[in-house]
Amino acid sequence: MASDLKPTVEFDDTLGKLDIRLGKVLSAETEPSAPKKSYRLKIDFGKYGVRTSVGRFTGHTPEEMVGKQVMGVLNFAPRTIGDVQSEVLVIGIQFKGADSGEATPLVPLLEGKLGSKLF
Incomplete structure (x- = not known):
């Protein structure tokens, strides 16, 4: 067992409080006002609406990200990043070999229903 694991926690006190969909x-598209190279994403969450996210997914092209x-x-307080x-x-x-904070998104193996909850 890895020694850098965090202590055991209860589901209802942690993941159970998050609305991950x-x-x-x-x-x-590139977000020029962000302090570090980032994309501004418009994401459709089905009945939960279209929402904006700014993230450091720039190891991918914008064309790779779309679709x-x-x-x-969905239930973290909004955060101002740049403008x-x-x-x-x-x-x-x-992202493998990238600086800390540069990421690749977690994606499902098969297409799912928009708005589906992570469990």
């Missing part, structure tokens, strides 16, 4: 990237299904946290209100946190992992 499936969305589809409608558009991706991808991604998982996003944009980022309304959703897209879940990702560090």
